Amino acid sequence: MRKRWIQYCRRCVMPETKPDLYIDEEGVCNACRSFERRATVDWDKRKKELLDILERYRSRGSNYDCIVPVSGGKDSHYQVIRMLELGANPLCVTATTDMLSPIGRRNIENIKRLGVDYIEVTTNPTIRRQMNRIALEEVGDISWPEHVTIFTIPVRIAVQMKIPLIIWGENPQNEYGGPASAAQNTVLTRRWLEEFGGLLGLRVSDLVGKYGIEAKHLIQYTYPSDEELAAVGVTGIFLGYYLPWDGYQNALIAQAYGFETYHKTVEGSLVNYENLDNIQTGIHDYFKFLKYGFGRATDLACLHIRRGRLSRNDAIKLVKMHDGKFPWIYLGVPIEDVLKDIDMTIEEFMSICDRFTNKKLFLCDSRGNLVKDRYGNLTKINYDNME
Incomplete structure (x- = not known):
């Protein structure tokens, strides 16, 4: 049997095989x-920056103050809870989950009960299943369609409803490791999506002509044009840059507001x-x-x-x-x-x-x-x- 060598971070247990991970000369990722x-972060200063942003984009009652993309999970619960605490009036937007579980549906309903308006965009399920199969076969990711719409649908809604501010959660390049420039990025841009959004080299346009998929089936999977974004001034920020981010903390807070965990x-x-x-x-x-x-x-x-x-x-x-x-x-x-x-x-x-x-x-x-x-x-x- 052949054996090779994998280096692991000496502080955590992440292997060097993770894309974009770098382990330095001291063995730390x-x-x-x-x-x-x-x-060393001044979190009070960061929170003030967040409050200034929310004040700058506040609609004064004529529209929503921001969009919060939500899946129903612990982190989206946390995002909504914090926005409400800070006095914002968010519109919560969910992109279709591939195979939504019963507990997932109950947690989505719980987010609504926090006291927010909510939109769920469901893509054509017949086409979606075909896309799941194509993505699994071609790039080894059955969830590729969902990961695309997580980033496209909230932005499309922002353009259509003229809501310029989107509140995302944590920058995964910061939490899980990635290029320094991306890890320090506080704004989710079109470039960030294309480079780090999990597209795996498969473009939405590549699906046309496969399993009967036509361009008309891919509207919700398509990012708005730069001109459309500029017309509304859409920008997205990572909440984890402004407030200390911890998934376990988020889960505890979410549970206090009715979020349901699994039985094991x-x-x-x-x-x-x-x-x-x-x-x-x-x-x-x-x-x-x-x-x-x-x-x-x-x-x-x-x-x-x-x-x-x-x-x-x-x-x-x-x-x-x-x-x-x-x-x-x-x-x-x-x-x-x-x-x-x-x-x-x-x-x-x-x-x-x-x-x-x-x-x-x-x-x-x-x-x-x-x-x-x-x-x-x-x-x-x-x-x-x-x-």
């Missing part, structure tokens, strides 16, 4: 370095309070593991290590226990039911998995075939190097 710098640890995760809305998420996270050798458990472990809630040794044990398991079930739904929705067999799915698996990161036999256990799980190379 840029996400940990970014978190270090938060200790979510499959492939370490917690019960996030990724509760989309039943396809198990497949999405598994492909990240196949491509880069880490999954959602690693992400969460790193966040908690940086905040002093989890030791690195305990994190290593938990990651090995939960990360990268074949997604036979997610939120209680068998994978066969998820694949049936996109007209795919389990055999076809496994073939796609093998095609997107980075064999440099997993044990293979002498013929170069991936070594799997009886549950279909792979074995990462030099896992012990985490320690």
